[in-house]
Every structure is written in structure tokens, then in C-alpha cells.
């Protein structure tokens with residue numbers, strides 16, 4: 001069930017260059033049931049900035065009613081958010097969207113989780129859920145440079161973890177696809193979240209496999225009302241049918257929408 005609630009900040013810290021980890025407490029955590037869902041954050045109480053900001057959920061702790069988000073400080077809204085302190089409140093709408101299907105893979109099988117930049121966070125909750133189900137997880141995480149890397153150790157505690165940086169300052173120089181090829185990584189199901197060119201490369205490269213993609217799309221309302229986030233469906237040559245990333249996704253099976 002979607003709720004709108006003022007959640008209390010438990011902690012906020014910068015964990016990489018311009019990357020913030022924010023832990024919030026609120027009743028709506030009890031409705032967070034799928035990894036890969038997101039929340040919509042209203043940063044100020046007035047009209048500036050007007051729109052909410054969609055941020056993915058990186059960790060869910062239902063016992064303590066807490067959840068953690070990781071976001072990049074890059075515009076006015078997220079700069080205001082990064083200045084908020086423990087004890088203050090944040091207006092949260094959520095949980096929103098449909099997450100990654102953990103039941104798409106069986107115990108004993110191998111999942112490959114591939115994240116790029118700020119697409120990495122939702123894979124953390126996903127990885128924990130898969131490990132709980134007896135799935136072997138392999139992570140491939142791509143960043144611009146060493147300064148942007150986060151959660152490498154946290155992922156490594158759950159399974160094999162490879163890092164690629166575009167400038168080669170940490171891990172493999174290049175892209176996540178280079179890491180998968182260089183290491184001959186084999187898997188039963190691929191789950192991925194990150195920039196569109198990365199998703200496209202993975203969708204094309206592994207079309208013979210089961211692939212689930214989470215789209216990072218520009219959003220308005222977040223609840224299916226404004227059409228700011230539409231994508232055409234893969235099986236309609238006329239281009240007239242579409243899906244909304246916010247309410248039909250953000251996770252889609254490869255081929256379901258045109259990316």
C-alpha cells in the first residue's frame with residue numbers, strides 16, 4: 001500500500017564523492033515488500049523545488065521500521081536533501097513501482113547482478129533477498145572512477161564482487177560488460193539497474209537469457225498520472241502502446257519495453 005508520511009532521519013552521510021546514504025524511519029517501511037521499488041521524496045515544504053525526487057531503496061529493515069536510500073547530490077533538490085540532519089523529517093511517498101522478481105530464480109542457481117553508478121543501490125536489497133533464498137550471487141558494479149565507488153565491501157560479504165571504473169582508477173578499466181566477458185561469468189538470471197546504454201548492451205548481449213532491467217527514467221508524479229515516464233512496448237510495431245516506468249516498472253523483463 002502506498003503511503004505519504006513524514007519520516008524521521010536516523011542518519012545521513014556522504015559515502016563517496018557526492019553520493020549520500022540516508023536512513024529514514026517510518027511506518028511505510030512495513031509496506032516495502034520487493035527489492036527494486038522506489039520512494040518519491042519531497043525536499044522542501046514550499047513550492048521550490050516543485051517536483052518530488054524518485055530515489056531507489058537500497059536496504060529495508062522492517063524490524064526497526066527503517067530503510068536506506070543512496071542518492072547522488074546533483075541538483076537543487078538533492079542538494080537541499082543532503083543538508084538535512086538526523087532528527088529532521090522528510091516527506092516520503094511510497095513504496096512505489098514494481099521491483100525485481102526474486103522468485104524468477106531457484107535456490108542453488110546463480111544470479112548476476114549488474115549495476116552502474118546510482119543504479120547500484122537497489123541491487124543491495126535484491127542481493128540480500130536472493131542470498132536468503134539460497135541463490136548464489138555475483139555482482140558486477142560499474143562507476144566512473146575510484147572516488148565514486150561505494151558499498152563494494154557490503155556486496156562482497158554477500159557474494160563474488162567485481163568493480164569496473166571507466167578511468168581505470170579502481171578495479172577493471174572499462175565497463176561492466178568487459179568484466180563479464182573477461183571473467184567468463186555464467187549465470188541463470190541477470191538483474192540490472194543503471195544508465196540506459198548499459199541496459200541496452202546487456203539486453204542485446206544476453207537476449208538468450210532471463211534478464212530483468214530497472215529503468216532510470218525521468219519522472220513526474222511517480223504514481224501513473226502524468227505520463228512523464230512512458231516507454232513503448234517491445235511487441236507493438238505501431239508504437240502506440242506504452243508502459244509507465246513509475247507504475248508498470250521500474251523493473252521490466254528484457255524485451256517488454258523499448259529502451
Ligand code: FES
Nearest residue numbers: 220222226227246
Ligand atoms: Fe507520472 Fe509515471 S511519473 S505517469
